[in-house]
Amino acid sequence: MLSKLINLLPRDWLVLLYKHTPFTKFKNWVVYRAQHKFLVAVLGVITNDEGQVLLLKHVYREQPWGIPGGWMELEKPEDGLTREVFEETGLKVQIIGLSRAIFGQKPNRVDLVFKGRIIEGAFIRSTEISEILYCSIGSWPDGMPTEQKKLIEEILSDG
Structure with a gap:
């Protein structure tokens, strides 16, 4: 669900959000949840x-x-x-x-x-x-x- 929502955002926005979000653990949590798994x-x-x-x-x-x-x-x-x-x-x-x-x-x-x-x-x-x-x-x-x-x-x- 989270990955579908995140993937609706333009890639440029995602890069800016990642760059300017100060909480590393939170950023890593979001990135992990948004990626496909294998x-x-x-x-x-x-x-x-x-x-x-x-x-x-x-x-x-x-x-x-x-x-x-x-x-x-x-x-x-x-x-x-x-x-x-x-x-x-x-x-x-x-x-x-x-x-x-x-x-x-x-x-x-x-x-x-x-x-x-x-x-x-x-x-x-x-x-x-x-x-x-x-x-x-x-x-x-x-x-x-x-x-x-x-x-x-x-x-x-x-x-």
Whole structure:
């Protein structure tokens, strides 16, 4: 409701109001309430020493196989992905860098897709992940979304 009212005002007025309103906490409250919200997910194209991609079998998905990931908490994205992989698999990973930022819907979100590599650990089954698989490009398991196959291929072909 507040966002609809605020967005009716001309942009120039909003800038002037923000600039000349002395109460920082109030200004930040209004700005927060007026903006659209979305979730941030962290995903990883994680490889082993042989260059094979780590895939997880998710117990709650219709197409169970996919890359590791999850929702960020109040943390740096790289830390969020490292935490998610460890919580779900017991594996420790090194994040190499951000490869993609993708806007998605249902729910509204931004997916941050990183490249990384396994550095140590052995798989430990979790409530979310029943098994893992190291897979070469093109040798995908049944039950893996086409979008993820394409995403992995694009990211790994970027070098």
